[in-house]
Amino acid sequence: MDKIKIGVxxxxxxxxxxxxxxxxYKNKNSDDxxxxxxxxxxxxxxxxxxxxxxxxxxxxxVGKDVNEAIFERPNCTxxxxxxxxxxxxxxxxxxxxxxxxxxxxxxxxxYTFLLSGEPEATKEDIVxxxxxSSTEILLNYLPVGSEKATEFYAECALEANVAFINNIPVFIxxxxxxxxxxxxxxxxxxxxxxxxxxxxxxxHRVLTDLFSKRGxxxxxxxxxxxxxxxxxxxMHQSSRLTSKKTSKTEAVQSVAAT
Numbered sequence: 001m002d003k004i005k006i007g008v009x010x011x012x013x014x015x016x017x018x019x020x021x022x023x024x025y026k027n028k029n030s031d032d033x034x035x036x037x038x039x040x041x042x043x044x045x046x047x048x049x050x051x052x053x054x055x056x057x058x059x060x061x062v063g064k065d066v067n068e069a070i071f072e073r074p075n076c077t078x079x080x081x082x083x084x085x086x087x088x089x090x091x092x093x094x095x096x097x098x099x100x101x102x103x104x105x106x107x108x109x110x111y112t113f114l115l116s117g118e119p120e121a122t123k124e125d126i127v128x129x130x131x132x133s134s135t136e137i138l139l140n141y142l143p144v145g146s147e148k149a150t151e152f153y154a155e156c157a158l159e160a161n162v163a164f165i166n167n168i169p170v171f172i173x174x175x176x177x178x179x180x181x182x183x184x185x186x187x188x189x190x191x192x193x194x195x196x197x198x199x200x201x202x203x204h205r206v207l208t209d210l211f212s213k214r215g216x217x218x219x220x221x222x223x224x225x226x227x228x229x230x231x232x233x234x235m236h237q238s239s240r241l242t243s244k245k246t247s248k249t250e251a252v253q254s255v256a257a258t
Contacts, residue, residue, distance in 0.1 A: 001043055005134055005148075007053040007162070010099075010141035010155050011061050011091055011228055013077035015054070016070035020081040022049050035197075051087060053133040055126070055153075059116040062093045073110050074230045092129060093118035099142050099149040101237045111233055121155055128158035135169035137163040141193075143234045144145065144168055154178065157169075158185060166191030200224075 025036070025046035035040045036046070054066040061069035067084040069091045070196045093116055102209045104112045121129075131137065138157045140147050150170040157164040158181055166172045166189070173179060173191035181187035195202045204223050225235065 003050040003225065004044060004048055005050055005052045007130060007133065007134045007135040007138045008051060008066075008141060008145070009055045009138065011054050011056040011058075011069045011075075011132060012141055012143075013067075013075050013125060013231070013239050014196050015139075016061040016075050019067060019070055020079070020084065022051075023045050023084055023132060024081040026045060042095065049219070051089055053129055054089060054091045054136050056091050056117055057096050057099060057120075057122070058120075059095050059100050060114060062116040062118055063093045064089055064091055065089065074112060089133075091127075093119050093121055095126070095149060095152055097146070097149040097152055098185050101143070101144040101145065101234060106236060107233060111230060112212075113230070123159070124153070126153070127160045130156065135160070135162050137188075138174050139165045141167055142170075145234065145237065146170065158182065161185065161187060163188040167194045169193040174233045190212060199223060222229070 015102075021035070025033070030039050039045060051066055054069070056062055056069065058072070058074075060072040060097060064072070065086045066085050066089045070084070071079065096115070100113055100115060106112075107181060116242065129135075138153065140150055140153055142153075147170050148169065150166065150168065154164055154166070154172050156162075164172070164182070164187070171178075171192050173182075173189045179189060201221055204221070208218060208221065
């Protein structure tokens with residue numbers, strides 16, 4: 001089968017886990033797939049996914065092979081596949097917009113983003129790179145609160161006729177106007193936001209559902225937003241949390257209402 005050619009926006013912890021996972025499962029089979037919900041989706045397996053382009057704004061990542069960039073600071077996710085082969089795909093300088101919050105300048109270099117001095121990519125640059133690399137799906141892994149930057153990359157995907165998976169809580173797929181733009185061009189759009197494999201939101205949803213099934217009336221519930229990576233440092237700026245709070249609240253309320 002043909003490879004599924006993906007591009008990633010933001011070479012952070014999530015991208016690191018994704019690319020490590022693709023490599024890790026290459027030598028596995030259906031009897032040894034701890035960590036995956038689905039091994040085979042319509043004939044496609046993890047190693048059928050190939051990253052063909054990547055964008056970031058951190059000087060420690062821009063210009064490096066994407067499989068090297070995923071281990072650069074401030075990334076701090078678990079390393080479970082150390083020997084990552086080079087892909088030949090160098091991380092390109094992206095567009096900053098609101099993808100970098102000013103308050104991030106106040107932290108130690110190991111925990112924050114260090115802006116690259118490379119010229120920022122234009123819309124024309126991004127569209128050209130997507131086309132030249134034959135990218136089929138663009139995955140958005142920008143920091144929470146990157147509204148303008150997410151819309152910018154969504155527009156690039158539209159112009160390049162590339163599917164868009166919005167993995168952060170900026171409302172694109174769930175926005176009627178944006179959804180219509182993709183529908184009119186017959187381009188897939190998936191989102192918005194994703195849950196960690198076994199994080200707070202999915203645990204919260206399961207507990208809420210359990211209360212209902214056991215006949216317990218749930219009057220109030222809350223979820224603390226605490227973590228130890230750059231994503232949570234980024235969210236110290238409360239204005240960047242608005243859409244995330246809406247997304248996570250709706251995720252839990254959708255279960256409570258059933």
